[in-house]
Amino acid sequence: MLAATLNGKPYPNSYLLHRDIVAGGKLQLTMGPQPNQSFGAAAAHRPKEVYE
Structure with missing residues (x-):
């Protein structure tokens, strides 16, 4: 199972926004043996x- 949280809140995006990176904080990824489709x-x- 794959899940992501940013500063303790669910982060559903499959990418990171620049504003989230520069704001700092804690990105936590939870991973397991099977992909989360x-x-x-x-x-x-x-x-x-x-x-373009």
Whole structure:
């Protein structure tokens, strides 16, 4: 199972935002022997693709 928390609150994104990195804090990842297929599966929790 994969889960992420940032400063004790669930962090559902499959990426880190710059503002979250520069703000500092504690990022905790919980991992296990099997992948969590639902982590980052929602379109809102994946980074937007940018094409130039």
